[in-house]
Amino acid sequence: MSLLGMTGTIIKNLCAGPVTERYPFVPKEYPAGARGKVNIEINKCIFCGICQRKCPTAAITVTKEPKTWVIDRLRCISCSACVEVCPKKCLALDVKYSPCSVAAQKDSFLPDAGTPSQTA
C-alpha cells in the first residue's frame, strides 16, 4: 500500500514535456494506409457506376450522360468499399481527410475538367 504511487510518473512527465502533438504548428503525420478522403483519377473513369451501387451510404452519384462523378463528402464514411470494387482502379483513399465542410456541398468531377467543382 502506498500513498504517493503516482509521484515517480508525474516527475517523469514533468521532465519529458507534453505528449500531445503541436498541431497545427507541426503537421500531423498519417500512417500509410490510413483511411481518409476518396480521390478519383477522373480521366481513367469509365462511369460504370459500380462504386455508386456498392457505396453503403449512397454518397456517390455517377451519371453516364453527361459524364459526371459526384461525391457527397459529408455522407462518405471512408470505408473503401468503392476503392475495392473499382474495375479501372481509378479510385484511391488519401491518408488525409477532406477539409472541413462549412455547407452541405458535393464535389463534382468531370473528365478533362481538372480540379473538382463544388455544388450545393
Add this chain to the structure above:
Amino acid sequence: MSGRTVIPFGPQHPVLPEPIHLDLVVEDEKVVEAIPSIGFIHRGLERLVEKKDFVDFTYVAERICGICSFIHGMTYCMAVEELLKLEIPERAKYLRVIWSELSRIHSHLLWMGLTADAFGFESLFMQSWQLREKILDIIEETTGGRVIFGSAKVGGVRRDISADKLQDILKKLRSYQNQFAEIGGVFLRDATVKHRMQGVGVLTSEQAQVLGAVGPTLRGSGIAADLRMTGYAAYGKLGFSPVVETAGDCYARCQVRIRELDQSVDLIEKAAAQMAEGPIEVKVAGTPTGDFFARTEQPRGEVIYYAKGNGTKFLQRMRVRTPTFANIPPLLTMLGGCQLADVPVIVLTIDPCISCAER
C-alpha cells in the same frame, strides 16, 4: 428512521460519458434502491437490416459501439458466415483475434481513465488515456481507422498485417507492458484508490450468476466464464484461460481488467507466432438462410448476435444482446446499500456502454 428521498442520477452527469438515468432512493446518505430508465439514445439500428443488404450491414454493426466496434462487426460477420456456411481462412481468424485483443486493450485503458476521473484522480486519468492513444496509433496503422476499424467483412477480413509490421507492433506492445504495470500498480496499490474501491459495490458469485452478469463483472465475482474459452475465431489454439478474482467488489473488477491487459498482449504474441501465411478472405456466394446465435467476448462481456435469413439478400431479423444490458440488473444489486458518494464509481465498474445497450 429518516424519510426516503429520490435523487435523480443522470442522464447528464459528470461521470457518465453516455446517458443512463437512475432514480436513487436514499435514506440519509445510503442508497436503498436504484430504479433505472434507459432509452435516451435508441437509434433503431437493428431495423436497418431490412434496408441494408447483409454485406453492407457490417458497416452498421461496426457503428453500434465506438469502443468495441471491431468485435461488433466481427460477431455480425460470424453470424452471417454461419448462415452462408462459409469457412473463413485461418489467417483471417488470427487477424480477428489480434484486432479483438487490441480493442480490448484500448477499451480497458479507456475504462481505467474514466474510473480514475470518477474518483477524482485526474493525473491517473490523463496517464491512462495517454497510453490508450498509443494503442489507437497501432490500430490506425493496421486498419486505417482509429475508432471504426472497418476491417471485418463477411468472409474474412479486409486487410492483412505484414510480418514486419507485426513484429514492430509486438515490440511496441512489450514496451507498453511496463507502462501498464506502472499505471496498474497505482490502481492496485495506491491507498486513495483502494479506499474508494475495496469493499464497495460487492456482488457475490451467487448474485452474479443469478442476475446474469457478464464479462469482468462476472469474473470479478469469482466465476470463470469467458466466451473466449469456447474457442471462436482462433482462440481455441491459443491456450486461453480466463482471469478471475474472487472478492466481487469494485477493486476485484478493476484487478480483472488490469490483468487482462497483459493477457491480451500475450494472446497477440501467441497469435502472431502461430499465424501462417495465406489468404485472408473467401468469396461470398449465396444468400443467408436459417438462423444463428453468434456469441463473442467483448471487453465488457458477452455479446450475442441473432441473425435470421430468409434466402434473400436482406436479413429477416437481427437482434443484438449487448453486455451492458446484461450488467444492469447486477448493477442495481450493487447499488442497494451503498453510500451515495460511491454511486459514480460503482456505475463505472460495470463499464457501461449505453449506446451499445440501446443501439
